[in-house]
Amino acid sequence: MFSPPGLPSAGLLRAALWGALAAAAIMFYLDLRNRAFSPAVAEARLMALTARIRPHFLFNSLNAVLGVIRSDPRRAEAALEELSDLFRVLMAENKALVTLGEEIALCRRYLDLEHLRLGERLQATWDVGACPMDAQVPPLMLQPLLENAVYHGIEPAHEPAAVTIRAGLAGEEIRIEIANSYHGEHSNHAGNRMALDNIRERLMLFYDLEARLETAAENGVFRVSIRLPYRKTEKA
Amino acid sequence: MNEPLRILIADDEAPARTRLKALLADIAGEVPNRLVGEAGNGLEALALIESEPADVALVDIRMPRMDGVELARHLRGMEGAPAVVFTTAYDQYAVQAFDLNAVDYLLKPVRAPRLAEALQKARRVAQPSRETLERLSSEARRHLSVSERGRILLVPVSDILYLKAELKYVTARTAAREFLLDESLTHLEQEFAARFVRVHRNCLVAREAIAGFEKGVAEDGEAHWLVLLAGLPDKLPVSRRQWPAVKAAFAGGGEV
Numbered sequence: 001m002f003s004p005p006g007l008p009s010a011g012l013l014r015a016a017l018w019g020a021l022a023a024a025a026i027m028f029y030l031d032l033r034n035r036a037f038s039p040a041v042a043e044a045r046l047m048a049l050t051a052r053i054r055p056h057f058l059f060n061s062l063n064a065v066l067g068v069i070r071s072d073p074r075r076a077e078a079a080l081e082e083l084s085d086l087f088r089v090l091m092a093e094n095k096a097l098v099t100l101g102e103e104i105a106l107c108r109r110y111l112d113l114e115h116l117r118l119g120e121r122l123q124a125t126w127d128v129g130a131c132p133m134d135a136q137v138p139p140l141m142l143q144p145l146l147e148n149a150v151y152h153g154i155e156p157a158h159e160p161a162a163v164t165i166r167a168g169l170a171g172e173e174i175r176i177e178i179a180n181s182y183h184g185e186h187s188n189h190a191g192n193r194m195a196l197d198n199i200r201e202r203l204m205l206f207y208d209l210e211a212r213l214e215t216a217a218e219n220g221v222f223r224v225s226i227r228l229p230y231r232k233t234e235k236a
Numbered sequence: 237m238n239e240p241l242r243i244l245i246a247d248d249e250a251p252a253r254t255r256l257k258a259l260l261a262d263i264a265g266e267v268p269n270r271l272v273g274e275a276g277n278g279l280e281a282l283a284l285i286e287s288e289p290a291d292v293a294l295v296d297i298r299m300p301r302m303d304g305v306e307l308a309r310h311l312r313g314m315e316g317a318p319a320v321v322f323t324t325a326y327d328q329y330a331v332q333a334f335d336l337n338a339v340d341y342l343l344k345p346v347r348a349p350r351l352a353e354a355l356q357k358a359r360r361v362a363q364p365s366r367e368t369l370e371r372l373s374s375e376a377r378r379h380l381s382v383s384e385r386g387r388i389l390l391v392p393v394s395d396i397l398y399l400k401a402e403l404k405y406v407t408a409r410t411a412a413r414e415f416l417l418d419e420s421l422t423h424l425e426q427e428f429a430a431r432f433v434r435v436h437r438n439c440l441v442a443r444e445a446i447a448g449f450e451k452g453v454a455e456d457g458e459a460h461w462l463v464l465l466a467g468l469p470d471k472l473p474v475s476r477r478q479w480p481a482v483k484a485a486f487a488g489g490g491e492v
Contacts, residue, residue, distance in 0.1 A: 059325035060249070063345040065249025070258060117249045155248075158277065160302045 042205055057147060065116040078170060079116050079128060082109040086143075094139040095174030099233050100167065100174070107142050107165070115149050122154050123162040131167035135174050136231045138202045144195040145178045145224050153180030153222065174230050182222040196224070203228065239270040242357055244318060245306065246281040247296040256294055256323070256346065263352045272385065278302025280417065282310060282491060291319040292358040294342075297324045300464045302378060310381040312417070314388050319358040376427045382406060391415050394433065397445040397465055399424055401438040411467045433485040435463055435474045446486050449474070 069076040203211040211228035275281035295304040311317040379390040432440035462471040
């Protein structure tokens with residue numbers, strides 16, 4: 001079809017209209033996408049996802065401190081110091097990544113506190129020597145997993161029970177595994193799943209599809225495996 | 237009232253027991269008391285109570301092997317059993333349930349005046365009712381208690397092959413012997429639905445114990461399926477009405 005210049009045909013008008021509509025739709029989509037992935041929204045979601053500690057843990061720990069305060073004031077002192085370190089992190093906004101070394105130090109403090117309560121019933125094994133400690137990880141990525149392991153694996157067990165923490169580097173990937181024995185259906189407990197979903201979502205926000213969290217329960221052992229890309233902490 | 241109260245502590249955490257002992261010593265002037273035993277779980281507590289009677293048991297709710305709620309349920313059936321005072325770090329359900337009831341509970345960390353109050357009350361207070369305990373208990377019991385010649389026997393639920401109602405009683409059959417229970421079959425069926433399947437109006441069989449089926453003729457002359465058991469020669473008739481459910485339970489039995 002041919003129209004003389006200056007006189008747009010009805011067809012051309014219609015095409016222009018469609019074009020404008022399509023452009024508006026694309027703009028709208030891009031804007032929406034932008035907003036959804038904007039740092040502000042991601043930050044808000046991260047804050048909402050800040051790991052929550054079980055009140056059970058706080059009160060039992062305080063009770064344990066009161067239990068040793070007369071017989072072993074130094075142990076009580078150390079436990080209160082650990083408890084405040086732990087709560088400082090738990091109550092922080094936790095928007096920035098931390099080093100794996102820092103997260104592991106926090107976990108050791110946590111397990112030390114639980115050791116006060118549970119004594120020899122809690123057998124923790126660390127195998128993290130070969131892992132680069134400067135790797136960046138989301139804060140509180142491991143501590144809630146250990147809390148789950150203690151709640152579902154150690155506390156219900158009559159005999160001393162083990163929790164094993166392994167971390168290593170495979171190629172460009174950090175691989176971490178936490179394993180504990182479990183009892184009956186307890187590993188499927190709602191509190192357990194909540195912590196797992198929380199960590200999974202935070203890994204997504206920091207690493208998108210490059211990170212993974214998987215769980216497996218077999219032969220009485222509950223295992224959580226995390227893979228994430230090895231990114232070194234930039235030296236300030 | 238001047239006799240010191242005999243106290244038993246059941247808690248799986250050593251520092252928690254130490255804390256209670258220290259508080260008991262602190263309040264001894266106000267409420268004379270004597271510690272008769274310490275247990276790390278419900279089973280140990282029951283064993284202790286048999287040899288060393290107590291007036292009050294301070295019982296943690298969450299313990300391995302046998303938790304505090306199950307312990308209280310077994311004590312309920314026992315003559316001269318101690319009054320139970322629960323201790324718990326945080327358990328909203330328990331707190332709500334106890335609010336409606338006479339039995340006392342203490343939140344950890346326990347405070348001395350509150351402990352003294354609970355002990356004074358405990359001597360007067362009856363055992364918690366069966367209904368309260370059932371509401372509190374999130375899980376099925378792991379043992380059934382049987383009283384025989386004045387003693388409490390604990391039968392692990394996992395040992396029971398079948399439960400049968402006969403006249404006034406329900407009997408629990410293990411590989412070794414039979415026990416007479418003071419409970420209703422309907423109630424047991426509800427509590428242990430995951431473990432037992434009803435094969436007949438008067439009989440529940442452990443899914444795990446079902447080895448197979450054979451055709452047979454029952455007392456009423458009608459043809460019936462009979463359940464064959466692993467580890468026992470007994471054959472149990474399946475009613476026509478229960479047959480589809482029993483068959484399904486057996487087919488899916490591998491994953492129970």
